[in-house]
Amino acid sequence: MSPPRAPPRLAVFKLASCDGCQLTLLDCENELLEVTRHLEIADFREASSAVIEGPYDVALVEGSVTTEEDRRRIQEIRASSSTLVTIGACATAGGIQALRNFADVEEFRRNVYPSPEYIRALATSTPVRDHVPVDVELRGCPISKHQLLELISALLTHRAPDLPHDSVCIECKRRGNVCVLVARGTPCLGPVTQAGCGAVCPAYDRGCYGCFGPQGTPNAPSMIHRLHELGMSRAEVSRVFRTFNAASPEFRRASEGEAREGESS
């Protein structure tokens, strides 16, 4: 397609996160300059000191809401963006920092901080969707470069992005991996985890650890049963669901159930 006269304005914002998902845009080394011919990068502080005021056609938001300031900021971002896309496990599920959501606050408080009064943080880390309506979510810790480019192409051509909700197992079959769960008995969250990564862990002889979060219709009880058969304790199973998407509803239920059962047995 030929570039339109006024290219859409893209902004990239960051809340609590590691910067890895916005780095994925800069990691599109072969495509970056082509992409910027079709889009105007209006606000991307990690990459540019030139800032164009909103409104924006598209905002990519990385990170989770963990401070009062960011709770306010996400409202402003939503108000100034026609399409709001959350990118990565922090923005879509609260990220690894949502482990605080499970913590006993008093136990944390006993950790003496030299001057805690300087530090401002909410008791929870929450996904952007809990605060404002979100138009598209890109999963993953980090997101996939291919899905990001697919999203940008779809936005530029006014079509829906092709972002499958099926499991990592489907990608594993496509890649021709031997199933690590069936053939080797390696614990693997592939059956309950959303596709998008390209089944990278099984391709490296490792079980999936769920960094793309729950797939569309996860059968967590059956997954948990299989993990127990492979010799994992309830504490271990609880932990495997408590990583980068710990606060997603399906993984949270799975880890809380296992933690509860573990304590009562």
Next chain:
Amino acid sequence: MTERTVAVNYVARVEGEGALRVRIEQQAVKEVELRIFEPPRFFEAFLRGRSYLEAPDITSRICGICPVAYQMSASHALESIAGIEVRGPLRSLRRLLYAGEWIESHALHIFLLHLPDFLGFPDAVHMAEKHPEVVKQGLELKRVGNQVMEVLGGRAIHPINPRIGGFYRCPNREEVQGLEAPLEGALGQAEATARFVATLPFPNVEEDYDFVSLRHPEEYPMNEGRIVSSSGLDVPFERFEEEFQEQQVPWSNALQSRTKEGRTYLVGPLARFALNRDRLTPKAATLARELQVPAPVRNPFQAILVRSLEMVVAIEEALRIVRSYHEPPEPFLSPPTPFRGGIGRWATEAPRGLLYHRYEVGADGIIREAKIVPPTAQNQARIEQDVRHLVERSIGLGDAELQDACERAIRNHDPCISCATHFLQLDLQRD
């Protein structure tokens, strides 16, 4: 006007969220505060209660730019508890992975974050309109670094393949040999980069840094070495916490480090180069001589030149390892049983400088305590000093020019604010 405040509300082209406040009174600089408002994420708090085997995956999420650094410092520290020593070809593979991260991270900073300052553009995209070949070269170098990480780590950001004891799967010979041609191309481009950045107009500035880095008996330091400094320190890395102390300041969500005598210090490329110049790889050493790079480099603006030389080091090291690669017999070493637990410490050289980890692990393999000191937290107080000196020199500038100059002074050190802020202990303000 007797009082003046210069504020940079959001420092652009750095990783993470930071701001700067400078207060000037009667033409004298009263306060310089590098305010890190990046929200704390409390990694050290939630590492407690996790299996030691999970630490490489979890700590990598501290930083999307340098995840391998966290995986390496964590793995070595925990392996020292488990009684594992990774040697031979597995050690070489780790060095190859780390070299990939240095190439990617340095290329990102040199071309996308730092060079626009020297050529007068707000970013690399605008710079590409005037200097397309330079930007393409930078993106190609970055791509090759990422390619090394993809082959060794499975992916470039948050690699999945490294683990305690080595790797889940070692790449076969063919996969590794596939890196040779791209790395050879990158070597020429990295040398050209160093020659090009050596011609940039550098402000005439010298700072009196106390440099701190690792030093290895044979290699340019990455995965191990003693801690040395330009003021004569030379101790095993286990003594890090006795030699350096962290303190909290009210304006920052990151702790600041100082030497035990209370002095600021600098880690990162300038420090490594100053303390390891005799460990440069052959082409990097020749290039440093050809370009008459001073030893040490005390001009912070010339960090771009030192980063370019380090990129040559990383590519030469990567090529050496790729060319002699044989697949190791086992992808990882298992801990000798029984696991007894204990305390483990380690330091490695992240692209931005020395990264220290300490863990206490129970006999059940569960982490009891974790402490992580990233490079940017250590450099924070020293960066404030750089800014203070800059403002003192340039006090006659207007606000906009002064703000711009301050941002450049910060960017010289490639601060990674996401890293610096991960480690605060939790204080919760109830919703």
